Amino acid sequence: MKILFNKFRPIVIITIAILFVFLLIISKGDVVPINEKYVPPLVEVLNVVNSNFNINLYSQGTVKPVQDIILSSEIIGKVDWVSKKLLIGSKFIKNDTLVIFDKRDLELALIIAESNLFQAKLNYEREFAEYELANKEWYEIGNGDGTNLALRKPQFKRAKALLSSAEAAYEQAERNLEKCYIKAPFNGIVNSKYIDVGSIIGPGTPLAQIYSIDYVEIELPIDNEEIKFLFENEVNKNKVILSNNSSGQNIKWIGEITRISEQINYQTRMQSLYAKIDNPYEKQNKLKVGLFVKAQLIGKKINNAVKIPRNTIKDDYIWLVNNENKLERKKINIDYYDQDNAIITNTLIDGQKILTTRLSSLIQGMEVRIKD
Known part of the structure; x- marks a missing residue:
């Protein structure tokens, strides 16, 4: 009997399992569907x-x-x-004495030139007197025209030439002595220094590299297509606002566009404007050479336009919310992009609502709720 049970044991187990499943199926109640109401997404416009x-x-x-x-x-x-004003980074003003050379040799040269000048003047005065005397005597006792030598014309011309030469030599000696003092040609700052006390130099020897701070320039590259938007606003014509916040504060300066480059950079395809700032180191916040600045230029006025965030535009299309709170896709005419916004004209009517909320999916006619 036991052997017979073991033989049919799998069949019995399977039969019991089938009966159990059948009982579960017939005892299951009817499925009641749950109707969930669609809730339109909440958006901003x-x-x-x-x-x-x-x-x-x-x-x-x-x-x-x-x-x-x-x-x-x-x-x-x-x-x-x-x-000390010739130290690197030091500031100087126009006509400051920056370098003095050993001037003793040039002082001696000036003394010699002065002596030669006095001698030439004395010689000129003597020859002039003899020239006049010779002419007077000849016309009193002579017959006809006298020779140049008899009238002492060559001697007088030579004395006159020697005087001119002595005057030039004296002036040159004076100028050389003045050149012992190297003075600042403008208000500026020292960029590099090449000499020190004891240096032996000659004509053309570099002493220092300096730059002027009477005014500075900033080259501002602009897309060639954007140049057309400039300089139609007479109130702010040529005005540029420069700013820098590297010190933790947003510091601003007002400059002027003085010129536009007549060439386009062959690498960047940009055209450069040049902004000028007068007396940059006399401002309350100094505009220092080497500082990196951002620039804002106020240009052409566009009438009857709308400014919208750039992130609401995709492929020149935006989404509107109509009076029935449904989405509509609309193509727009973009006149200009700035850093954050786009300016569009001849496209939208006052009162229309532009969708500004980013949704995971956007479908024509999709219903939304507008946030109060």
């Missing part, structure tokens, strides 16, 4: 108001000096004194 806008163009650049020169010597000599 921007109400369209057509207005007049000034185009703001943006650029950036580095403050650079306009005058940047190598200060050089015009004479041969030894450096006798160097001003």
Whole structure:
């Protein structure tokens, strides 16, 4: 009996399992479907108001000096004194003495030139007197025209030439002595220094590299297509606002566009404007050479336009919410993009609502709720 049970044991187990499943199926109640109500997504919108806008163009650049020169010597000599204002980074004002050469040899040369000048003047006066006397005597006792030699004309011309030469030599000696003093040609700052006390230099020897701070320039590259938006606003014509926040504060300066480059950079395809700032180191916040600044230029005015966030636009299309709170896709005419916004014209009507909320999916006619 036990052997017979073990033989049919799998069949019994399967039969019991089938009966159990059958009982579960017939005892299951009817499935009642749950009707969930669709809740439209909550969105934010921007109400369209057509207005007049000034185009703001943006650029950036580095403050650079306009005058940047190598200060050089015009004479041969030894450096006798160097001003502390010639240290790298030091500031100086126009006509400050920066370098003095050993001037003893040039002082002696001036004394010799002065002596030669006195001698030439004395010789000239003597020859002039003899020239006049010879002419007077000839016309009193002579017959006809006298020879040049008899009238002492060559001697007088030679004395006159020697006097001119002596005057020139004296002036040259004076100028050489003045050149012992190297003075600042403008208000500026020292960029590099090449000499010190005891240096032996000659004509053309570089002494220092200096640059002017009477005014500075900033080169501002602008897309060639954006140039057309500039300089139609007479109130702000040529005006540029420069800013820098590297110190933790947003510091601003007002400059002026003085010129536009007549060439386009072949690498960037940009055209450069040049902004000028007068007396940058006399401002409350100094605009220092080498500082990186951002620039905002106020240009052309566009009438009856709408400014909308750039992130609401995709492939020149935006989404509107109509009076039935349903989405509509609309193509727009973009006049200008700035850093954050786009300015569009001849497209939207006052009162229309632009969708500004980013949704995972956007479908024509999709219903939404507008956030109060």
